[in-house]
Amino acid sequence: MTSKGAEVGTVRPGGRTARVRAAVLRATEDALVEQGFDGLDLGAVAQRAGVGKTTVYRRWGSATALVADLLVDMAEQSLPRADTGSLTEDLLANARLVRRTLADPRQGTLFRAVIAAASCDERTAEALRRFYQVRVREWAVCVEQAIQRGELPEDTDPDEVVRAVSAPLYYRLLASQQPLDEASADRAAHAAVAAAKAGVYARTR
């Protein structure tokens, strides 16, 4: 039935599996936002998701694995990069997207919770590292295109430029505890462009 349904396109293959995963990850997100990583309990997540406990224990098995899978999903669901034809405009779009995400009460709390968890758990740190790799790679294409257009030195490291846009925004959220206003996003993008043009992000030779 499922495979026949899949053939005619009415039911996606793996539809139930995907729906269970979506419900469990949504419940994981809710729990992280409300109670942080330390309050993440597999039984409570299963109940909130309306899914059997054994399913959650069998498929994920630990709070760390739930967070790791949530980060995979967050990377997949994130918005694609901009493609305006101008490096400054592309990086302004990236900075504004990052700012909007971190300034959003739910998303900001989620990132704080995951980052706090990564600071004391190596598997979560690894999952977070992969999340940023995926996101940085997506936007690094904007920088690669700018290099091809001759806007930046040829030996510019595209990943470093993208990270430079995010860094001041995360610094405000986590360290200096300053508000994430729109001006801070635009300044982050303009700073990355100025430093990249000055050759600061040349690959280490």
Added chain:
Amino acid sequence: MTSKGAEVGTVRPGGRTARVRAAVLRATEDALVEQGFDGLDLGAVAQRAGVGKTTVYRRWGSATALVADLLVDMAEQSLPRADTGSLTEDLLANARLVRRTLADPRQGTLFRAVIAAASCDERTAEALRRFYQVRVREWAVCVEQAIQRGELPEDTDPDEVVRAVSAPLYYRLLASQQPLDEASADRAAHAAVAAAKAGVYARTR
């Protein structure tokens, strides 16, 4: 006796009070490094510091107050700014100091713990905000002098330049989970200088 000793300079006024505070803050730091903020217990801190429980409860009263006082002490104990006569050299010194601190296993863990605590406790967040204000102000004088020397546009916001040096290093520690190598420190300083010279950190008008 104490006041007489203070007069002739053999015993500092408040010597015992200061020694108790030093021992308690050191014990607080140890506990944060070993167990994080959630494991911070006033009774255990008192025992580790060799100080009476009632003293710790009376003078600090909560784990949050201990961390807040530790941050005041950390700001006071931090190294003074550089004064090389060159903005780039001054900011390189700042970046290398921040990198060394965050890359140090004990200090890095301490900062992660305090930052994690700030993400779920407003009083700790406020104490952390003040810590960075003090440190940023100390080093902002380097930028003010560079403006006076004509190295930077007159309307440059000195605090923003100093924060720009720290941001990529904290981003590596907390978000991207990349190693804090020396090259990352030098790049952070050079990026801040390039962006400042390009007028990115002009005060919002």
